[in-house]
Amino acid sequence: MVFPRAKLLQQKREAAAALIDARALPEGGAWITAARMEARDRIAALGLPTKRDEYWKFTDPGSLTAAEAAPAPVFEIGDESAVFDGIDRVRLVFVDGVFDADASDAPELAGVEISLLEDAAGVDLHWARDLYGALEAEGQHPVARPLAAVNTAYATQGLLIRATGKAQKPVSLIYRRSAEDADVMLHHVIRVDSGAELTVLENGPAAARLNQVMEVDVADGGTLHHVRAQGRDHERRAAAHLFARLGAESVFKTFTLTANGAMVRNDCVVWLNGKGGVAHIAGVTVGEGAFHHDDTVFITHAAPGCESRQVFKKVLREGAVGVFQGKILVRQPAQLTDGYQISQALLMDEQAQFLAKPELEIYADDVKCSHGSTSGEIDPTSLFYLRSRGVPEDEAKMLLVLAFLAEALEEIEDPALAEDLRSRIEGWLKRHQR
Amino acid sequence: MLEIKNLHAELEEDSDVKILRGVDLKVGAGEVHAIMGPNGSGKSTLSYVLSGRDGYEVTEGSATLEGHDLLDMEPEERAAAGLFLAFQYPVEIPGVGNMTFMRTALNAQRKARGQEELSAGDFLKIVRAKAKDLQIDADMLKRPVNTGFSGGEKKRNEILQMALLEPKMCVLDETDSGLDVDAMKLVSDGVNALRDAGRGFLVITHYQRLLNHIKPDVVHIMSEGRIIRTGGPELALEVEEQGYGHILEAV
Numbered sequence: 001m002v003f004p005r006a007k008l009l010q011q012k013r014e015a016a017a018a019l020i021d022a023r024a025l026p027e028g029g030a031w032i033t034a035a036r037m038e039a040r041d042r043i044a045a046l047g048l049p050t051k052r053d054e055y056w057k058f059t060d061p062g063s064l065t066a067a068e069a070a071p072a073p074v075f076e077i078g079d080e081s082a083v084f085d086g087i088d089r090v091r092l093v094f095v096d097g098v099f100d101a102d103a104s105d106a107p108e109l110a111g112v113e114i115s116l117l118e119d120a121a122g123v124d125l126h127w128a129r130d131l132y133g134a135l136e137a138e139g140q141h142p143v144a145r146p147l148a149a150v151n152t153a154y155a156t157q158g159l160l161i162r163a164t165g166k167a168q169k170p171v172s173l174i175y176r177r178s179a180e181d182a183d184v185m186l187h188h189v190i191r192v193d194s195g196a197e198l199t200v201l202e203n204g205p206a207a208a209r210l211n212q213v214m215e216v217d218v219a220d221g222g223t224l225h226h227v228r229a230q231g232r233d234h235e236r237r238a239a240a241h242l243f244a245r246l247g248a249e250s251v252f253k254t255f256t257l258t259a260n261g262a263m264v265r266n267d268c269v270v271w272l273n274g275k276g277g278v279a280h281i282a283g284v285t286v287g288e289g290a291f292h293h294d295d296t297v298f299i300t301h302a303a304p305g306c307e308s309r310q311v312f313k314k315v316l317r318e319g320a321v322g323v324f325q326g327k328i329l330v331r332q333p334a335q336l337t338d339g340y341q342i343s344q345a346l347l348m349d350e351q352a353q354f355l356a357k358p359e360l361e362i363y364a365d366d367v368k369c370s371h372g373s374t375s376g377e378i379d380p381t382s383l384f385y386l387r388s389r390g391v392p393e394d395e396a397k398m399l400l401v402l403a404f405l406a407e408a409l410e411e412i413e414d415p416a417l418a419e420d421l422r423s424r425i426e427g428w429l430k431r432h433q434r
Numbered sequence: 435m436l437e438i439k440n441l442h443a444e445l446e447e448d449s450d451v452k453i454l455r456g457v458d459l460k461v462g463a464g465e466v467h468a469i470m471g472p473n474g475s476g477k478s479t480l481s482y483v484l485s486g487r488d489g490y491e492v493t494e495g496s497a498t499l500e501g502h503d504l505l506d507m508e509p510e511e512r513a514a515a516g517l518f519l520a521f522q523y524p525v526e527i528p529g530v531g532n533m534t535f536m537r538t539a540l541n542a543q544r545k546a547r548g549q550e551e552l553s554a555g556d557f558l559k560i561v562r563a564k565a566k567d568l569q570i571d572a573d574m575l576k577r578p579v580n581t582g583f584s585g586g587e588k589k590r591n592e593i594l595q596m597a598l599l600e601p602k603m604c605v606l607d608e609t610d611s612g613l614d615v616d617a618m619k620l621v622s623d624g625v626n627a628l629r630d631a632g633r634g635f636l637v638i639t640h641y642q643r644l645l646n647h648i649k650p651d652v653v654h655i656m657s658e659g660r661i662i663r664t665g666g667p668e669l670a671l672e673v674e675e676q677g678y679g680h681i682l683e684a685v
Contacts, residue, residue, distance in 0.1 A: 380488060385525040388485050389539035389595060390513035390546065399538065403529025403578075 012047025026156045028121035035133035039152035046146040055143050058323040058355040059294040063263055064239045069183035069209035072235035083203040083229040089172035097157050097184030111168035117158040128160045131189050135215040135243035139269040148241040151213040155187035162191040163198035175204030182207040188214045192222035205231030210238040220247035226254040227417050237263040248274025255412045256283040257421050259428050265294040272306035282311040282411035286428050287320040294323035301334035310341040313408040317348035327359040334364045341371035346404050394433050435634040436461040436603050441495035443483045453479045455659035466635040471656035472678045477638045481607045485519040486512050514546035516602030520592040520609055527579040535579045564597045568624050585612035593624035605636045610644035622647030642674035
């Protein structure tokens, strides 16, 4: 007799084998080839995800694992300005997943070391060698994330960024699209040295289908701010993994704005490995119609006195689906942990759906952990109060939606960046008001 | 100013619950009217129906403000027409700054009346001056609307909005509830400062004590959805001395 679980794993492995058979590993130097081969072994062992996996219960990975990407029309933003336009930054542009030097600023203006993955793969860049695929491999336990292993094995494009001091300007990764069927993998590795500070921005839809991995290593006392705006293309699909390992007294703050998109799965895996580290993971999602958005977060407190915050807010309408799976794992040595998690959805009509699975697993005895999850409509009493003062209904609703999102937006430390994204959201809400 | 004729209203969800059963009331410009009555007599419902809160169905009668049909307007249109309701329980709105809220409201009303919107700077000057009279400090203006405010702070914030929006007709719903003596005096002073020949007031209260501070011209007693007695300020004292039971029996 074959047990269902064994049978499922067999099917997953068969799907993985088919993928491995169909793709050759990219050319590269010895160290990266070794990393890719190990990743390929992980894919073979883990198998590809299916919706029968516990971690994919609310999100069907089918369109992310399919052999071919479904084409998605390129969204034209018209005469609107692009995200982060007013921000002084070093722009590094990818078009359909390929770095475009002509469209980019000179990378050295940021005051950090930046190399292309395809160039570095041929030379021995020791810090990158130690990280590439290593954090992703670490992130396969206790929960398998096979799509990230696929990325490590097959991605050829991406950046290796190392901050050795305080960066002069934010590094801004811009993902443009031109082809309707672009199926893209990007793999970035970011290292923030002890005491160094860096801000990384990302925006643009990147592809019809994107598989992205970002491996982040913040050394003791380092600071990394990461703000990302996932583009508005309605039919695009994306699976993005962020793996972050944090040293003592380090700070890592990441914020993601997602507007539209047929399917987005954002995994964020964080290890607080040094005493007094701080990790804030926040996101705002606005979607309507055939929109499925999944935030999956796993934070491990492995050292004492660390703080983690997860703040996720979603505004959903007309059948849009929002998912939040957030876990805080507090290991035995992580005394005096301060963990906070909130996930909330504002359902603008009865068709919208929010599915949440908050989890706490605590082995230390002196910790403070709180979590909450709510979904609901706009509060009618608040709406009436505003209207009774003369605020028109549409404007009152806008104020209340932005108020609902405020706690997440406050997680963005730079006020100019926060205001930029807030005004994007306001624009989205105005366009989708009825 | 405000004219209510034979107003009937029931709960939208349950038409068997008829709350207003023929209210007749006329408040002239410059007048202060008080409505008193036992709990459940329909006093607060009258204020909600006038301001356009969801959940009530008007089945008969009319309510006009300077001849304009209030019942036909959205809540924000009623506000722009000059109606103001000071809530019994002002609503806490986390995430919306008090200042942003008040400026949005004032400018929306100005826009609706075809007036120019106020700049942030001009608004700030006005709101600071008015806040000072009500002993509202800068911190209360910066905080989210009513969020974490004490009972007294909430009521003062209501009066501040009233002072700022300069309505023609002010309806105060149980403004004294939750106030200690000092807060009541402060709030009443705020209201009295707004008394004006061009402005009407309808003060809804269960107890007479508020009327020691805000002196009414006319007092109405409401019971079971109707005004059952109307008189001068002495009527409020009669309630205070003898209770509602005595008055209801006499009708």
